[in-house]
Amino acid sequence: MEKEQIEAEYIAMIKQHQGIVHKVCNMYCQGDKEDKQDLFQEILIQLWKAYPSFRHESKISTWMYRVALNTAISNMRKQKNSIKKVDIAAPALKISEVEYDYEYEEKLKFLNQAIEQLNDIEKAIVMLYLEEKSYEEISEIVGITPNYVGVKMNRIKEKLKKMIKN
Amino acid sequence: MELDDLKSVWKHYNEPQIQPSLDETTIKKILQGKTQNIIDKIIQNIILETALLVLLLLGSLFLFTLPLDNILWYANLCYLGLCVASFVFYSLLYRQIQKFHFRVQNIKTELEQLLLILHNYISLYTIVGVALLPPSVLFGFFYGYFKHGGYWQDFSQNIPKTLLIVALLLACMLVGFLFVKWYVKRLYGRYLDTLRTYLQELQEI
Numbered sequence: 021m022e023k024e025q026i027e028a029e030y031i032a033m034i035k036q037h038q039g040i041v042h043k044v045c046n047m048y049c050q051g052d053k054e055d056k057q058d059l060f061q062e063i064l065i066q067l068w069k070a071y072p073s074f075r076h077e078s079k080i081s082t083w084m085y086r087v088a089l090n091t092a093i094s095n096m097r098k099q100k101n102s103i104k105k106v107d108i109a110a111p112a113l114k115i116s117e118v119e120y121d122y123e124y125e126e127k128l129k130f131l132n133q134a135i136e137q138l139n140d141i142e143k144a145i146v147m148l149y150l151e152e153k154s155y156e157e158i159s160e161i162v163g164i165t166p167n168y169v170g171v172k173m174n175r176i177k178e179k180l181k182k183m184i185k186n
Numbered sequence: 187m188e189l190d191d192l193k194s195v196w197k198h199y200n201e202p203q204i205q206p207s208l209d210e211t212t213i214k215k216i217l218q219g220k221t222q223n224i225i226d227k228i229i230q231n232i233i234l235e236t237a238l239l240v241l242l243l244l245g246s247l248f249l250f251t252l253p254l255d256n257i258l259w260y261a262n263l264c265y266l267g268l269c270v271a272s273f274v275f276y277s278l279l280y281r282q283i284q285k286f287h288f289r290v291q292n293i294k295t296e297l298e299q300l301l302l303i304l305h306n307y308i309s310l311y312t313i314v315g316v317a318l319l320p321p322s323v324l325f326g327f328f329y330g331y332f333k334h335g336g337y338w339q340d341f342s343q344n345i346p347k348t349l350l351i352v353a354l355l356l357a358c359m360l361v362g363f364l365f366v367k368w369y370v371k372r373l374y375g376r377y378l379d380t381l382r383t384y385l386q387e388l389q390e391i
Contacts, residue, residue: 031213038208043200064216066223070290083290090296093384094224096377127195134192141384144293149189150196163294168390177189 030071034064037084041067044088047147048095048140050132059092066091078160085148085161093140134180142179145172224377225300228307229283236276243269257332261325268317275310282306294388301381308370308378315366323358327351 034041041063049055067087074083138146141162148158155166162169208216221227246266254262286299341348 027214031210034208034213035210039200046200058222061216061219062222064213065219065221068217069221073289086290086292086296089293090290091223093293094296094300094381096222096224124195124198127192128199131192131195131199134189139384139387141293141387146189150193152193161292162388163292163296164388164390180189 026072030068033071033080034067037081040081040084041088043147043151044085044092047135047143048092050135059095062095063088063091082157082161089144089147089161093144134183137179137183138176142172142176145169146176149173225283225286225303228303229280232276232280232283232307236273236280239269239273239276243273255332257328258325261321261328264321264325268314268321272310272314275314279303279306279310294385297381297385297388301378301385304374304378304381308374312366312370315370316363319359319362319366323355323362327355 041060044063045056045060049059067084070087074080135143135146144162145158148161153161155169158169159166164172242265246262246269249258249262283303286303291299341351
């Protein structure tokens with residue numbers, strides 16, 4: 021397959037499934053716009069590098085979650101350097117304005133606080149859970165058995181309950 | 187509030203209409219950017235260090251064409267051996283990385299592979315750094331000593347001075363060794379610890 025064709029396919033895929041990348045960035049880089057842009061850029065590059073070897077053996081979303089989560093987890097976020105970044109909030113990417121209600125904002129604040137308490141592995145599992153993925157699908161992405169996904173979820177829920185009490 | 191109650195918030199927060207939407211030009215621009223991925227950086231380092239090794243190897247081979255005295259000849263042989271050994275190790279590591287890289291796997295397997303590659307790279311980096319210390323220090327010292335009119339006999343004739351030199355050379359090597367250890371830990375120590383903790387978390391008991 022020619023490079024242009026692969027690139028066109030890849031761009032179409034990103035346009036269709038870019039929500040996955042945004043979600044992973046929202047989960048791993050809360051509040052820090054620059055970190056979020058770094059991670060977004062990194063995930064897109066890794067997806068591009070891995071794309072030619074994508075064999076369609078798994079669902080495209082499963083494959084994208086794997087690449088995006090692996091990139092987020094292995095990313096050395098603390099070490100910032102001066103890589104030229106593409107501003108993803110630049111004119112080409114205007115965010116539509118949506119009005120938030122206070123209750124929603126409260127819940128969102130709690131969600132953000134809860135996420136902050138989790139380590140990178142827990143974040144991956146919680147994100148997939150919030151995305152309503154089945155334990156089988158989570159186990160396929162994370163690499164643990166569905167039973168152990170259940171164990172991890174219970175532990176995370178306990179952790180969050182303690183957080184609410186405090 | 188339970189985690190399940192937050193599903194709707196998460197869904198709303200990530201709704202397509204409130205996320206930036208990328209167009210083709212922006213995607214293409216992003217793909218031209220530099221990666222910060224650790225494996226990509228290691229690949230870059232390996233390529234750069236291999237190029238440097240080839241230069242050293244050529245330099246070392248060229249030195250053999252010159253009339254060298256014994257000490258220089260052995261020191262050069264030492265360097266040549268180290269260069270060849272490092273070259274073989276770098277090639278093996280590069281092959282290992284190529285096998286693993288771009289093959290998308292689950293998080294646990296990816297972490298295991300990443301840790302293995304980092305461990306091998308760091309070990310190689312440390313071994314090469316430490317192995318280069320004795321020949322570098324000894325070569326530098328003896329070359330300077332003989333160049334300034336020194337003789338082998340001086341060492342047997344003045345034992346206290348010889349012992350002092352040996353102590354100084356050993357101290358230099360020790361400082362170099364500690365520096366290499368510190369530098370490697372500073373570069374990768376915390377990162378490796380974090381990855382190990384994550385992997386432990388995924389090990390089922």
